[in-house]
Amino acid sequence: MTDHRTEKSAYHVVICAAPTLFRRSCRIMAGFIKENGLDPAKGTTLLIGKELPENAEELLPTKSGAFLKADCGRAEEVLKSVAPLCREQLILFAPDSFCEELAVRLSVRLGGTSMTDALGIFAEDGAVRIERRIYGGHLTGTFLLKKGPFLISLSRSLDEADPVSGEIEETVTAEQVKESDRKITPVPAGSDLEEAKTVVIGGRGLRSRDGAERLAEMASKMGAAVGGSRPVIMNAWMKREKLVGVSGAMIHPELCIVCGASGSPAFYEGIRRSKTILAVNTDERAPIMKKADACVCADWQEVMKALTGLIAKER
Numbered sequence: 001m002t003d004h005r006t007e008k009s010a011y012h013v014v015i016c017a018a019p020t021l022f023r024r025s026c027r028i029m030a031g032f033i034k035e036n037g038l039d040p041a042k043g044t045t046l047l048i049g050k051e052l053p054e055n056a057e058e059l060l061p062t063k064s065g066a067f068l069k070a071d072c073g074r075a076e077e078v079l080k081s082v083a084p085l086c087r088e089q090l091i092l093f094a095p096d097s098f099c100e101e102l103a104v105r106l107s108v109r110l111g112g113t114s115m116t117d118a119l120g121i122f123a124e125d126g127a128v129r130i131e132r133r134i135y136g137g138h139l140t141g142t143f144l145l146k147k148g149p150f151l152i153s154l155s156r157s158l159d160e161a162d163p164v165s166g167e168i169e170e171t172v173t174a175e176q177v178k179e180s181d182r183k184i185t186p187v188p189a190g191s192d193l194e195e196a197k198t199v200v201i202g203g204r205g206l207r208s209r210d211g212a213e214r215l216a217e218m219a220s221k222m223g224a225a226v227g228g229s230r231p232v233i234m235n236a237w238m239k240r241e242k243l244v245g246v247s248g249a250m251i252h253p254e255l256c257i258v259c260g261a262s263g264s265p266a267f268y269e270g271i272r273r274s275k276t277i278l279a280v281n282t283d284e285r286a287p288i289m290k291k292a293d294a295c296v297c298a299d300w301q302e303v304m305k306a307l308t309g310l311i312a313k314e315r
């Protein structure tokens with residue numbers, strides 16, 4: 001995950017190599033890995049099937065892969081072979097019925113916890129938090145899984161992304177798979193956000209990691225703490241502990257400046273206790289513009305440059 005998630009930890013990916021599933025599974029897995037800040041270099045994809053698909057290396061969602069020759073129709077056989085290969089604390093399964101069943105049955109063998117249909121994942125003090133749809137897809141719920149290993153199958157509704165390409169060992173046995181510690185990097189505890197008098201928050205409107213770094217510099221000149229909305233954290237433009245909202249910090253500064261965030265309910269809940277909210281957004285109809293005490297309809301960089309000069313001068 002990014003250093004806020006489990007970026008530093010190794011993980012496994014399990015994909016069925018059947019020609020009808022393989023390509024889409026790899027692309028969805030690549031999307032999930034990217035969106036959740038996992039490092040493709042830390043993952044090992046276990047491809048399970050009768051034959052290694054053509055161009056398998058080009059389609060791999062992680063940098064390394066291993067091919068396990070087995071019949072996906074014979075669950076018992078697959079379970080026996082896969083169980084000793086799964087040495088990591090986090091094991092992600094492709095979104096198809098074979099992999100879903102495998103995740104659930106393997107979790108019993110490995111003494112861990114499984115969850116299907118995952119939309120997102122966060123590491124948290126040795127546990128993981130999983131987002132998935134609930135109530136027939138009408139709501140998104142967050143579940144805290146405490147007992148590893150964590151065997152998570154992905155939602156079929158996730159976006160695809162281009163795979164990273166890697167190298168595949170033709171056949172593997174349990175002995176060939178390197179044993180590694182079952183560890184998940186916990187979310188770093190403690191953030192300056194909840195104590196700060198002035199907080200500057202960036203949203204997707206920052207557009208890039210560079211944008212987030214520029215915002216952090218400007219905030220620092222003002223003597224303010226910096227935070228981000230969920231897309232900023234999901235894109236790894238800021239660290240996990242900088243997340244503001246229901247899933248992160250609930251702040252209550254004297255002044256909260258919100259740059260390029262639309263003001264979704266999940267985000268607003270995290271800032272509504274601020275004494276004064278100043279919203280900066282290029283869209284005058286963005287919900288945050290109605291909820292804020294003051295708003296400026298303009299590009300965040302221009303406004304922040306002017307504010308940095310003013311507030312830095314006053315100090």
Ligand SMILES: Cc1cc2nc3c(=O)[nH]c(=O)nc-3n(C[C@H](O)[C@H](O)[C@H](O)COP(=O)(O)OP(=O)(O)OC[C@H]3O[C@@H](n4cnc5c(N)ncnc54)[C@H](O)[C@@H]3O)c2cc1C
Pocket residue numbers: 131140141142202203204205206228229230231232243244245246247248259260261262263264265266267270280281282283286298299300301
């Ligand atoms: C269970 C669950 C929990 C969640 N928890 C959280 C949470 O804790 N925190 C959180 O933030 N979200 C959370 N979300 C996600 C939330 O619903 C929104 O998707 C998210 O807050 C949107 O982030 P945003 O405002 O940065 O992006 P967007 O909604 O895409 O808004 C980007 C804004 O930037 C503006 N903009 C673009 N360019 C510029 C520019 N140059 N200058 C100024 N403005 C510009 C746009 O007009 C737009 O209004 C959660 C969702 C779920 C389902």
